Amino acid sequence: MDGQTVADMMLAYLGRLVDHIASAEVLGYALLASALLVAVDFVRRGFRIVWPWRKIESVLATAAIYGVNLLFGPYVLLLAKLLEDAYKATGIPHVDPFFWQGVPAWLLIPFAVFMFDIANYWSHRLMHMKWLWPIHAIHHSDPEVNGLTTYRVHVFEPLVMLTVYTVLLGWLGLPAGVLGGAAVFLGLLNFYVHVNVDWGHGPFRLLLASPRFHRWHHADVPEAYGKNLANVFPFLDVAFGTYYVPGTCRAEVGAEGVPKNDVVRLVLFPFVEWGRMVRDAIRAGRAGEGASETSDVPPLEGTSSAQ
Ligand SMILES: [Zn+2]
Numbered sequence: 098m099d100g101q102t103v104a105d106m107m108l109a110y111l112g113r114l115v116d117h118i119a120s121a122e123v124l125g126y127a128l129l130a131s132a133l134l135v136a137v138d139f140v141r142r143g144f145r146i147v148w149p150w151r152k153i154e155s156v157l158a159t160a161a162i163y164g165v166n167l168l169f170g171p172y173v174l175l176l177a178k179l180l181e182d183a184y185k186a187t188g189i190p191h192v193d194p195f196f197w198q199g200v201p202a203w204l205l206i207p208f209a210v211f212m213f214d215i216a217n218y219w220s221h222r223l224m225h226m227k228w229l230w231p232i233h234a235i236h237h238s239d240p241e242v243n244g245l246t247t248y249r250v251h252v253f254e255p256l257v258m259l260t261v262y263t264v265l266l267g268w269l270g271l272p273a274g275v276l277g278g279a280a281v282f283l284g285l286l287n288f289y290v291h292v293n294v295d296w297g298h299g300p301f302r303l304l305l306a307s308p309r310f311h312r313w314h315h316a317d318v319p320e321a322y323g324k325n326l327a328n329v330f331p332f333l334d335v336a337f338g339t340y341y342v343p344g345t346c347r348a349e350v351g352a353e354g355v356p357k358n359d360v361v362r363l364v365l366f367p368f369v370e371w372g373r374m375v376r377d378a379i380r381a382g383r384a385g386e387g388a389s390e391t392s393d394v395p396p397l398e399g400t401s402s403a404q
Pocket residue numbers: 221225233236237314
């Protein structure tokens with residue numbers, strides 16, 4: 098046990114998460130589930146094929162982004178290792194993992210899921226703000242949200258999540274097995290909420306995220322921007338003032354100003370956007386110098402126009 102720090106466990110967890118997301122087996126299940134949904138949709142529409150080209154384009158773009166992530170994932174893990182070293186250097190104390198051995202799994206795993214969702218909520222909220230939005234925008238670029246949209250994430254997104262997990266959950270020292278159990282549940286639920294069906298969970302709508310709840314998160318309408326940020330528990334959005342489910346979501350999904358299915362532009366999007374923001378900031382700074390001596394420089398961070 099000695100020498101195994103929380104950061105080691107968090108890194109092992111991230112490794113498993115990446116393995117989980119990247120494994121051919123999981124992708125196979127995702128494709129099988131999608132094929133089933135397509136079949137159900139086909140029957141529902143009276144055996145008529147109404148699959149526009151934009152749906153096929155969306156799936157192809159998601160598959161290509163997934164391929165890019167397989168290629169660059171190992172480098173992201175290297176960066177995660179640097180973060181781990183930085184975390185170790187702080188010497189922040191944590192709960193002894195032996196403490197958790199006395200707690201039964203049926204209690205510990207839901208507890209871990211709950212703690213993860215609080216961390217997810219805040220990492221998601223951060224990613225909807227100015228400087229991290231260019232990373233998360235890739236997930237919102239899909240003009241046809243479906244189960245596979247789960248896999249449409251920029252390769253930097255797990256890095257942001259690891260950092261938030263390390264800072265917010267590192268002190269808990271939860272055993273690796275519990276983290277793994279929670280990760281499997283979160284992975285499955287994440288796929289489910291992206292499926293293109295209008296299920297709202299009725300009286301349980303605040304207890305478990307539904308496809309309707311998450312579809313509103315992807316809606317490209319100003320009143321839904323930055324809403325429904327929880328992955329599992331919508332009551333967190335109620336508690337933090339970001340809950341928005343006015344009924345069936347018929348709004349267009351996607352994100353204004355973000356390329357839709359252009360894979361190269363999507364992968365490069367963070368770099369292009371950060372470059373533009375830095376240039377803007379420098380320009381604003383110069384303009385400020387030339388203006389009145391008492392002028393206030395507007396803050397760069399904070400609530401932004403990001404969705
Ligand atoms: Zn989002």
